[in-house]
Every structure is written in structure tokens, then in C-alpha cells.
Amino acid sequence: MIQLESVEKVYRTSKIETVALTNVNLSVRGGEFISIMGPSGSGKSTLLNVIGLLDVPSGGKVSINGQPVTSYSDRHLAQVRNEAIGFIFQTFHLINDLSVVDNVEIPLLYRRKLSGSERRKLALRALDRVGLHARVHHFPSQLSGGQQQRVAIARAIAGNPRILLADEPTGNLDSQMGDEIMEVLKRLNEDEGTTIVMVTHDPRLSGQTERIVRLFDGRQVN
Amino acid sequence: MLKNYIKIAFKVFLRRKFFTFISLFAISFTLVVLMVAVAFLDHTFGKQPPENKQDRTLCVFHMVMKTPDGGGTWSSGGGYKFFDRYARNLNGVEKMSLCTETEPVFSYHNGEKIQSYLKRTDGEFWQILEFTFLEGAPFTSDDEKNVNFVAVINDATRKKFFGDESAAGKTIEADGQRFRVVGVVANVPYLRRTPFADIWVPISTMKTNNYRGELMGNFNALFLARSRSDFLAIKDEFQVRLKQVEFPDPREWNQMYGVAETYFENTSRSAFGRQENYQSQNAKFLAALIGAMILFMLLPTINLININVSRIMERASEIGVRKAFGASSWTLVWQFVVENVLLTLIGGAIGFALSRFVLQAITKSGFFPYAEFHLNYRVFLYGLALAIFFGLMSGVYPAWKMSRLHPVQALKG
Structure with missing residues (x-):
């Protein structure tokens, strides 16, 4: 499902060159739930961004569903992100001006074939799946942190992507809310076969995943 | 999608009330001045009774x-x-x-x-x-x-x-x-x-x-x-x-x-030519009029571009989210242009209402005997075209600049 071969990422400015990833090789099977761990600055988020096609590797090859995507155009990459990948961020990144259901509809807006009513139906179903059907017309600022992250998960799964990329999804939540979010992710993985790659610092959470990829100074250490 | 853009545009307008006021004031004030100028030109040179055959009439003035x-x-x-x-x-x-x-x-x-x-x-x-x-x-x-x-x-x-x-x-x-x-x-x-x-x-x-x-x-x-x-x-x-x-x-x-010549030709020749010169000066006169209009619009437009750039950059997180979930750069340019054109049209509507008021006041003042300045459909279309042009001018560059944002950078705000 996700294939990284000899991936490198170097950030260059006129004065300095920072190596973020060196020779990363990773293969994630469909339906797998893996976690990426490592100290701060080890390249976890960079790796997640490369997998999610938000960042372009400086070298190596990235394939999604068997298709090498490294040379795709902006428009084509946007289409792959829209159809194949859902993102969950540590700080939720909900749009405060939009209601819960409008936030969840965002990925669906970029699917031309969907009508307004179909979008609304899919968004409501996604909210139902994360247990937030009673909050659809609320605004993000009216929700708790845990609820906001549920909305973010609903947004990530609204378009039924086969891959979920979660960047420290419980990092801004207390342990109880973090556990609830983890349960939602596990359910999505187990019940619906969604492939999940999660960046975390928390060994308690990574222990619940099938495999742990460890990074140190941009290199895989396991 | 358009509905979503419009919905978020209104939310943004209401959230940033001062910015919205400044933008609407700049657009509507500029439009009022332009509309009054256009109404004046239309009133002076346009076809209206009793000069219904103006397009077939020449005059030696x-x-x-x-x-x-x-x-x-x-x-x-x-x-x-x-x-x-x-x-x-x-x-x-x-x-x-x-x-x-x-x-x-x-x-x-x-x-x-x-x-x-x-x-x-x-x-x-x-x-x-x-x-x-x-x-x-x-x-x-x-x-x-x-x-x-x-x-x-x-x-x-x-x-x-x-x-x-x-x-x-x-x-x-x-x-x-x-x-x-x-x-x-x-x-x-x-x-x-x-x-x-x-x-x-x-x-x-x-x-x-x-x-x-x-x-x-x-x-x-x-x-x-x-x-x-x-x-x-x-x-x-x-x-x-x-x-x-x-x-x-x-x-x-x-x-x-x-x-x-026509009255318009006479006016342009008086402005740019000599009485002995029989060549039409319409092109120069029109270029001067259009140039003056563009110059007049340029300052508020540049100002709006600056405001728009900072306003859009404040929404970097939203841009990052939209990119992450499948919006291409062009889709985002379109969204922000729609927002700006919408703001401009609202400013345009206010401008039209104010222009009507100003033109009525000028008409009532009697400064130009028997003049009846009004917003006819022709002036309305000029104004609408100007408003949209205005919106595009002040919206496209910030939208383009924003669309170049790298999604990871955008998400970091």
C-alpha cells in the first residue's frame, strides 16, 4: 500500500543544509496499523509528510497503491491526497469559521462528482462513526479537545480513504481523551481495514499498534 | 463548492469587521467617484433625447x-x-x-x-x-x-x-x-x-x-x-x-x-489637438480618460492587495488543511478570487446606492441647469464591470501568492 525506497529529505537554505531523512526504506501493507517513534527532530513528521505527499523527498521513491508518485504534478498529487489519504493533526486544524459538518465536508468539496446532498450524507455518516452525530451544527470552539479531534478524524475518513496519517493525534489531549481517540483509530483499522500510520511519543499508544518504526537523526534504527 | 466558498467568505467578513469596513469603504468610495464621473460623461456625450440621432449627426462647432x-x-x-x-x-x-x-x-x-x-x-x-x-x-x-x-x-x-x-x-x-x-x-x-x-x-x-x-x-x-x-x-x-x-x-x-465632427470628437480635439488639425484625437482622449480612471483605481487596489495578502496569510492553516485534503493550488486561487469578487460586489452594491444618492444630490443642487444625473443601465454595466475588474485586480495576486505556500509551511501557520 505504501512503499518508500531510499527516501532522503534535505532542507537547503543559502547558508545551511539540514538532513531530515536519510535512506529510509519502509513498506506498509494494506490494513496495517503502524506507529513512528523517535525523539524530537528525528524526522517523524517529515516522514509522515513525505508519505502523505505534503512534502517532496530530495531523493528516493514513494509509491502509493503501487503507483510511484514522486513525479506527479500539483494537481495529480492533490487528487491522490484527496482520494487515498486522510490526515489527522496534533492541533486538529479545524476551520473555526465553519460548523462541524462543514469542516467534515472539506475533502468531499474537491470531488467534482459529488452533489451537495451526497456530500452532506457522507459527512453525517463520518460524524456518526466517531460518535458526534449530535454536534453537527456546533462550531469547533464550542467543543472539547477530544470532540474536536473526533471531528478531525471524521473529516479524515469522510471520503473513505484507505490510508490515515495521524501526527501525534493525542498530543494535545489528556490521557482519557487520548485513549478515546486511540479506540476510534483502532476501530477504524480493525472494522474497516483502514491502513494507519501514526506518529507518537507515547509508548502506551505505540504499544497498541502492530509495528513500530523508530527514527533517530533521520535514520531508521530498527 | 461555490456555496461553501461564499459561506466561509461571509464568516471571514464578519470575523474581520475592521478589515471588511476598510475594504468596503475603499471599494465603494472609489466606485462612487468613478460612477459620478461616468454618469457625467454619459450625461454629456451619451445618446439621449433630443439627440436620438446622435450617431448620425455631425456638427461644426x-x-x-x-x-x-x-x-x-x-x-x-x-x-x-x-x-x-x-x-x-x-x-x-x-x-x-x-x-x-x-x-x-x-x-x-x-x-x-x-x-x-x-x-x-x-x-x-x-x-x-x-x-x-x-x-x-x-x-x-x-x-x-x-x-x-x-x-x-x-x-x-x-x-x-x-x-x-x-x-x-x-x-x-x-x-x-x-x-x-x-x-x-x-x-x-x-x-x-x-x-x-x-x-x-x-x-x-x-x-x-x-x-x-x-x-x-x-x-x-x-x-x-x-x-x-x-x-x-x-x-x-x-x-x-x-x-x-x-x-x-x-x-x-x-x-x-x-x-x-461629433461633440465627443470636438471635446477630444479641444483637449489634445489644434483647431487647424483635422485629425481625430479620440484615441488620445479616451486613453487619457481610461488612464485617469486606472490611476484613480490603482491606489486603493494596491492598498487592498496589501490588506488581502496579510489577511490571506493569516489563514495559512486553512490553506494547509485544504491542500492536505485535496485542493490544488488553482482551486485555492479560485476560492480566494471568489471571496474577493464577492467583497467587491458588496462594495459595488454599496457604491451604487451611494452613487445614486450623490447623483440625486448633484441633480437637485441645480449646479448644472436641467441636468438629470442618474444611474441608467449603461452606467450600471460600466460600474459592474469596474467592480469586477477591481475585485480581480486586488484578489488575484494575493491568491496566487497564497497558492504558492507549501502545505507543510501553511499548516505550521
């Missing part, structure tokens, strides 16, 4: 006569003799009319001194121009030929002399002459140079007949062409006729210049 060495110049309207002898029967001309420049005259009515503007015309004048008659009918070529002291007056003059009563058949005094009113027409605005007057009387009622022997005077000639396509031939033949003028004393004056 001004003539120049020169001494043999070119050192002496006589500049004024044309003389009756010149037009009568040399300008008649031009090929392509369906009708020709002569009329004097409008001049202020005084009347004494019930012990009160009344100032009016008087124009002397012939019978063809009423056939080329289509006045709206409220009473009676125009005087005819026979009235002019037979020196009948008849007059057509406008509605305002009727009110001054007769109140709300009918004026037809009654007598008025103007410039020491008495005229029988044969018709009353709707007021014609002051800025319509060719038809404007309060009182129109036959040319032959002039106090002396000296005008009949003059090459230079205070006459204008109107030519109604059979079709607009005849304009060039008429203008050329008029130039040929100028060369045929027999001067009473060629040692004194031996050259005449003049152009048959």
Missing part, C-alpha cells in the same frame, strides 16, 4: 480664419454666409441645420428680471433633433423664411412666465423682442451643447441682417448623415468646401479651418 502670413487668427463660431453658401448639399447629408450658440438674454415679466438662454435656429433643427413637446409644435422653415416672431420655450421657462398655465399662443418678451409661443418642450440639460436653450426662435428674427454676409459668426452647423458610414466622406467634402471660400479681401483673411 468652431471655425478659425487666418491672415495670409498666418500671424492673425480669428476664432469663433462659423458665419451664416459661410455655412449657407459653402456647407449645403454635402454628399451623404440628409438634412442640414444652422443654429446660433446659446446666449444669455433678459426678460422683464411682472416687474421681475428673468435670465434665459436663447438659441436661434431654422426649421430643420426640429427635424434633426427630437424634442419632447409638452405643448404645441415646433416652428417651421416657413416661419424662419417669413420672419415670424414665434418661439419654442422649455418647461422651466413656461413655469417662470406662466406658472402652471398653458403657454401656447401666449406672448413672451426676450432680449427686447416679443415672440408668440408655439410650443413647449421638456427641459434639455445645460451640458447638451447643441440642443440646450430655454427659448428657441427663428434665425431671421435677429435684430439686424448683418449675419447674412458673415463668414465668421456665432453659428453652428448640424449635418444629419444618411448613415454613419457617410461620416468620413462628409468630413472630407467639408474640407474641400473650405478651400473654395471666396474671401472679400484675401489680403486680410485668406484661410479658413473647421471640422465637421
Whole structure:
């Protein structure tokens, strides 16, 4: 499902060159739930961004569903992100001006074939799946942190992507809310076969995943 | 998707009230000034009664006569003799009319001194121009030929002399002459140079007949062409006729210049050309008008671009989210352009309402007699086009700059 071969990422400015990833090789099977761990600055988020096609590797090859995507155009990459990948961020990144259901509809807006009513139906179903059907017309600022992250998960799964990329999804939540979010992710993985790659610092959470990829100074250490 | 864009646009407008106010003020104020300017131009040059045949009408407004060495110049309207002898029967001309420049005259009515503007015309004048008659009918070529002291007056003059009563058949005094009113027409605005007057009387009622022997005077000639396509031939033949003028004393004056042209051409030539130069200056005049408009719009636009750039950059997180979930750069450019055009259209709507108010105030002030500035559909379309142009100008660059944001950087804010 996700294939990284000899991936490198170097950030260059006129004065300095920072190596973020060196020779990363990773293969994630469909339906797998893996976690990426490592100290701060080890390249976890960079790796997640490369997998999610938000960042372009400086070298190596990235394939999604068997298709090498490294040379795709902006428009084509946007289409792959829209159809194949859902993102969950540590700080939720909900749009405060939009209601819960409008936030969840965002990925669906970029699917031309969907009508307004179909979008609304899919968004409501996604909210139902994360247990937030009673909050659809609320605004993000009216929700708790845990609820906001549920909305973010609903947004990530609204378009039924086969891959979920979660960047420290419980990092801004207390342990109880973090556990609830983890349960939602596990359910999505187990019940619906969604492939999940999660960046975390928390060994308690990574222990619940099938495999742990460890990074140190941009290199895989396991 | 458009609905979503509009929804979020309104949320953003309400959240950033001060920014929204500044933007709307800049757009609406600029539009008000432009709309008033456009309404003024439209009122002065546009097709409106009684100049319904404006697109087929040429006029000679001004003539120049020169001494043999070119050192002496006589500049004024044309003389009756010149037009009568040399300008008649031009090929392509369906009708020709002569009329004097409008001049202020005084009347004494019930012990009160009344100032009016008087124009002397012939019978063809009423056939080329289509006045709206409220009473009676125009005087005819026979009235002019037979020196009948008849007059057509406008509605305002009727009110001054007769109140709300009918004026037809009654007598008025103007410039020491008495005229029988044969018709009353709707007021014609002051800025319509060719038809404007309060009182129109036959040319032959002039106090002396000296005008009949003059090459230079205070006459204008109107030519109604059979079709607009005849304009060039008429203008050329008029130039040929100028060369045929027999001067009473060629040692004194031996050259005449003049152009048959539209009022717009006359204005542009007055601004950019010389009376002796028969070339059209329309292109320069239009370029100057458009240039002035663009310059006037440029400052608020640059200001809006700056505000928009900072406003959009504040929404970097939203941009990052949209990119992450499948929006391409062009989709985002479109979203922000839609937002900006929407803001501009709202500003445009406010601008239109304010323009209407301002134009009504100018009309009511009476600064330009009988002027009625209003937002007609043509002015409305100019304004709408300007508003959209404005929106695109101030929205595209910030949207493009924003769309170049890297999604990871955008998500970091």
C-alpha cells in the first residue's frame, strides 16, 4: 500500500543544509496499523509528510497503491491526497469559521462528482462513526479537545480513504481523551481495514499498534 | 463548492469587521467617484433625447480664419454666409441645420428680471433633433423664411412666465423682442451643447441682417448623415468646401479651418489637438480618460492587495488543511478570487446606492441647469464591470501568492 525506497529529505537554505531523512526504506501493507517513534527532530513528521505527499523527498521513491508518485504534478498529487489519504493533526486544524459538518465536508468539496446532498450524507455518516452525530451544527470552539479531534478524524475518513496519517493525534489531549481517540483509530483499522500510520511519543499508544518504526537523526534504527 | 466558498467568505467578513469596513469603504468610495464621473460623461456625450440621432449627426462647432502670413487668427463660431453658401448639399447629408450658440438674454415679466438662454435656429433643427413637446409644435422653415416672431420655450421657462398655465399662443418678451409661443418642450440639460436653450426662435428674427454676409459668426452647423458610414466622406467634402471660400479681401483673411465632427470628437480635439488639425484625437482622449480612471483605481487596489495578502496569510492553516485534503493550488486561487469578487460586489452594491444618492444630490443642487444625473443601465454595466475588474485586480495576486505556500509551511501557520 505504501512503499518508500531510499527516501532522503534535505532542507537547503543559502547558508545551511539540514538532513531530515536519510535512506529510509519502509513498506506498509494494506490494513496495517503502524506507529513512528523517535525523539524530537528525528524526522517523524517529515516522514509522515513525505508519505502523505505534503512534502517532496530530495531523493528516493514513494509509491502509493503501487503507483510511484514522486513525479506527479500539483494537481495529480492533490487528487491522490484527496482520494487515498486522510490526515489527522496534533492541533486538529479545524476551520473555526465553519460548523462541524462543514469542516467534515472539506475533502468531499474537491470531488467534482459529488452533489451537495451526497456530500452532506457522507459527512453525517463520518460524524456518526466517531460518535458526534449530535454536534453537527456546533462550531469547533464550542467543543472539547477530544470532540474536536473526533471531528478531525471524521473529516479524515469522510471520503473513505484507505490510508490515515495521524501526527501525534493525542498530543494535545489528556490521557482519557487520548485513549478515546486511540479506540476510534483502532476501530477504524480493525472494522474497516483502514491502513494507519501514526506518529507518537507515547509508548502506551505505540504499544497498541502492530509495528513500530523508530527514527533517530533521520535514520531508521530498527 | 461555490456555496461553501461564499459561506466561509461571509464568516471571514464578519470575523474581520475592521478589515471588511476598510475594504468596503475603499471599494465603494472609489466606485462612487468613478460612477459620478461616468454618469457625467454619459450625461454629456451619451445618446439621449433630443439627440436620438446622435450617431448620425455631425456638427461644426468652431471655425478659425487666418491672415495670409498666418500671424492673425480669428476664432469663433462659423458665419451664416459661410455655412449657407459653402456647407449645403454635402454628399451623404440628409438634412442640414444652422443654429446660433446659446446666449444669455433678459426678460422683464411682472416687474421681475428673468435670465434665459436663447438659441436661434431654422426649421430643420426640429427635424434633426427630437424634442419632447409638452405643448404645441415646433416652428417651421416657413416661419424662419417669413420672419415670424414665434418661439419654442422649455418647461422651466413656461413655469417662470406662466406658472402652471398653458403657454401656447401666449406672448413672451426676450432680449427686447416679443415672440408668440408655439410650443413647449421638456427641459434639455445645460451640458447638451447643441440642443440646450430655454427659448428657441427663428434665425431671421435677429435684430439686424448683418449675419447674412458673415463668414465668421456665432453659428453652428448640424449635418444629419444618411448613415454613419457617410461620416468620413462628409468630413472630407467639408474640407474641400473650405478651400473654395471666396474671401472679400484675401489680403486680410485668406484661410479658413473647421471640422465637421461629433461633440465627443470636438471635446477630444479641444483637449489634445489644434483647431487647424483635422485629425481625430479620440484615441488620445479616451486613453487619457481610461488612464485617469486606472490611476484613480490603482491606489486603493494596491492598498487592498496589501490588506488581502496579510489577511490571506493569516489563514495559512486553512490553506494547509485544504491542500492536505485535496485542493490544488488553482482551486485555492479560485476560492480566494471568489471571496474577493464577492467583497467587491458588496462594495459595488454599496457604491451604487451611494452613487445614486450623490447623483440625486448633484441633480437637485441645480449646479448644472436641467441636468438629470442618474444611474441608467449603461452606467450600471460600466460600474459592474469596474467592480469586477477591481475585485480581480486586488484578489488575484494575493491568491496566487497564497497558492504558492507549501502545505507543510501553511499548516505550521
